[in-house]
Amino acid sequence: MASDRPLPEPDSEELRKVVRSTEGRAVYRVLYESRDAPLDMLQIRDHVQRITGSANEHTGRRLRELRAKLVIESERPASAKRPVYRLVGWHPDADNRSARRKLSASIEARVYATYGGRCAWCGRNSRDDGVKTVVDHVVPLDLGGPEEELSNLQILCREHNHAKQAMFAEHTADAEALRAAINQDEVHLRIGELLKAKLNQEVSVDLINLVAREENRGDPTRRLRELRALGWKIDSTRRKEDKRTLSFYTLRHWEPWPEGGPRAAINALEAARKRQRKSADGTPAESAAR
Numbered sequence: 062m063a064s065d066r067p068l069p070e071p072d073s074e075e076l077r078k079v080v081r082s083t084e085g086r087a088v089y090r091v092l093y094e095s096r097d098a099p100l101d102m103l104q105i106r107d108h109v110q111r112i113t114g115s116a117n118e119h120t121g122r123r124l125r126e127l128r129a130k131l132v133i134e135s136e137r138p139a140s141a142k143r144p145v146y147r148l149v150g151w152h153p154d155a156d157n158r159s160a161r162r163k164l165s166a167s168i169e170a171r172v173y174a175t176y177g178g179r180c181a182w183c184g185r186n187s188r189d190d191g192v193k194t195v196v197d198h199v200v201p202l203d204l205g206g207p208e209e210e211l212s213n214l215q216i217l218c219r220e221h222n223h224a225k226q227a228m229f230a231e232h233t234a235d236a237e238a239l240r241a242a243i244n245q246d247e248v249h250l251r252i253g254e255l256l257k258a259k260l261n262q263e264v265s266v267d268l269i270n271l272v273a274r275e276e277n278r279g280d281p282t283r284r285l286r287e288l289r290a291l292g293w294k295i296d297s298t299r300r301k302e303d304k305r306t307l308s309f310y311t312l313r314h315w316e317p318w319p320e321g322g323p324r325a326a327i328n329a330l331e332a333a334r335k336r337q338r339k340s341a342d343g344t345p346a347e348s349a350a351r
Contacts (some may be wrong), residue, residue, distance in 0.1 A: 063132040063149045063150030063151060063152070063153070064150060064151045064152065064153045064155070065150075066150065066151045066155070068093065068131075068148070068150060068151070070093075071086065071089060071090035071093050071094075076089060079130055080126075080127065082123065083113060084109060084113060084119060084120070084123050085123045085126060085127065087108075087109045087112040087113050088105065088109055088120060088123045088124055088127060089127060089131075089148075090112060091105050091108040091109055091112070092105070092124075092127070092133065092146060092147075092148035093148055095108075095148075096147060096148050099136075099145035099146055099147040100145055100146065101141065101142075101143035101144060101145050101146070102120065102121060102124075102143060102144075102146070102230050102231065102233070103143065105120060105124070105146065106120045119223075119226065120230070121226045121227060121229065121230025121233075122226050122230075124146065124230070124233070125201065125203045125229075125230075125233075128203055129203070130151065130152055130155045131148065131149075131150070131151060131152065131155070132148075132149040132150050132151070132152055133146055133147065133148055133149065134146070134147045134149055135147075135233045135234040135236070136234060137234050142302075142303075143231070144233060144234030146233070164196060164209065164214075165209075168209055168211070168214070169196050171211060172196050172211065172214045172215070172216060173196075173216060175211065176215060176216040178194065178216065179194075179216060180192070180194060180216055180217050180218040180221055181197075181215040181216055181217060182217060182218070182221040183218060183220075183221060185218050192218040192219065192220070193218065193219045194216050194217065194218050194219070195216070195217060195219065195222050196214055196215075196216060197214070197215050197216070197217040197222055197225065198213055198214060199212075199213050199214070199215050199274065200213055200243050200244060200274075201229060203236070204236065204239050204240045204243055204244075205240055205243070205244050206243075206244070228267065228271060229271070231267075232267075232268055232271065235259075235268060237258065238255055238258035238259050239255070239268075239271065239272060241254050241255070241257075241258045242254040242255035242258065242272045243255075243271070243272045243274070246322075247322055247323060247324050248273050248274070248275055248284060249284060249287060249288060249322075249323035249324060249327070250318070250322070250323060251272045251273060251274065252269055252272060252273055252281065252284050252285070252288065253288055253293070253315065253318070253323070254272075255268065255269065255272045256288075256293075256295065256310065256312035256315070257312065257315055259312070260312050260315075261311060261312070261313065262311065263298070263309040263310070263311050264309065264310050264311070264312075265307055265308075265309055266281065266307055266308040266309070266310070267307070269281050269310065285297075285310060287323070287327045288323070290327065290330055291316055291319065291323060291326060291327070291330075292314075292316040293312065293314065293315050293316060294312070294313040294314035294315075295310050295311065295312055295313065296310070296311045296313060297309065297310050297311075298311075
């Protein structure tokens, strides 16, 4: 819910005090002027490029930064391929909400030391490969990720940092479902809570991989099989979208999380199956020996 406080004009001093970057103010202008006919991310990016006169790679990040103070709703019209973004108004507690702060030099140094200066996704670094690297929040701040915890900080090269921003920007309409899932401690909890938040709705493999947060960002069929082993009913389908063939998963029924967590329950099931296979393999051999 937004407050009744009037929105600032795009060229106002009030906006400049809140939004300091040129690109951030350009994103605000586009959202402000398209309130009656909201645009999707690609359209917003095109408008921002026309305003600033240059290609912009951080439009999705600037939109997320605006959400620190402003209510920006996202929805996917029935006839649209992508979600659109509507500027609604100020957050009721906008004056008490702070935008992202710059990390201290000591914390950045510790993150670089932890990763050896190498991108967590591709392993390249600036010294050997000539790539630029940045400190990235594994779980974005607007999805509840802690700001200065080392466990939520990683090194990414610029290329993969931009790719990650684009992925999250594409799924802004699913922010509430992401927020419910992405901070869980176990990968099964993260995927499961996402599916629960989207019960009876198709969830793309891309969205599942975002919350899975596993180094191997491949097809998560193993994790879904493991959830099925716990009694979950999950349908799957494949279809082409934008020249890609994507997998989609729909949760139809879920079971309460087992005591001790899903990983422990799955390990117990796997151990039982191994014992059963070992027993079955040993029977013919014992019979033959007789």
